[in-house]
Amino acid sequence: MSNSVQVTVNQITPSASEGAAREHTTIMDRPTAKGGENRGAMGGEHLLMALGGCFMSNLLAAIQGREAEVSNVRMTISGTLENSPPHFSAVELTISADHNDKEQMEKLISIAERGCIVANTLKKSVDLSITLG
Numbered sequence: 001m002s003n004s005v006q007v008t009v010n011q012i013t014p015s016a017s018e019g020a021a022r023e024h025t026t027i028m029d030r031p032t033a034k035g036g037e038n039r040g041a042m043g044g045e046h047l048l049m050a051l052g053g054c055f056m057s058n059l060l061a062a063i064q065g066r067e068a069e070v071s072n073v074r075m076t077i078s079g080t081l082e083n084s085p086p087h088f089s090a091v092e093l094t095i096s097a098d099h100n101d102k103e104q105m106e107k108l109i110s111i112a113e114r115g116c117i118v119a120n121t122l123k124k125s126v127d128l129s130i131t132l133g
Contacts, residue, residue: 012027013029013039015030015036015037016039019046026041027039030042047088048079051119052077054116054117058112058115058116059111062108062112066108068099068104069100070108075096076094077094078091079092088126090128091128092129092130093128093131096133102132109132
């Protein structure tokens, strides 16, 4: 049985929009150099942040569920842009954290990867790599 997730996006200025999910909102806009007002991150940047947020949520749940001694989790997500049409051809998510057990950390990352909706969706269309830095 499938479920549905719905968000809304509405124009708020000539170049900016506001996205809403449940009671949470975010502003999206282009930088001034691209004709926007720079009121928020661009949609592609939000896509990369969505991957990081989804992955982080799953990773933190795995850490907490196993009472692992891991803290200060950080991620850098980089997308390789291509043209005609513009798209990400590859996305690299690099994770770092304070931990004492590399093997356990790699297992936690694997668990998070299996549970991340965004990662599972992107894998079908981009070269997605996830590494422990």
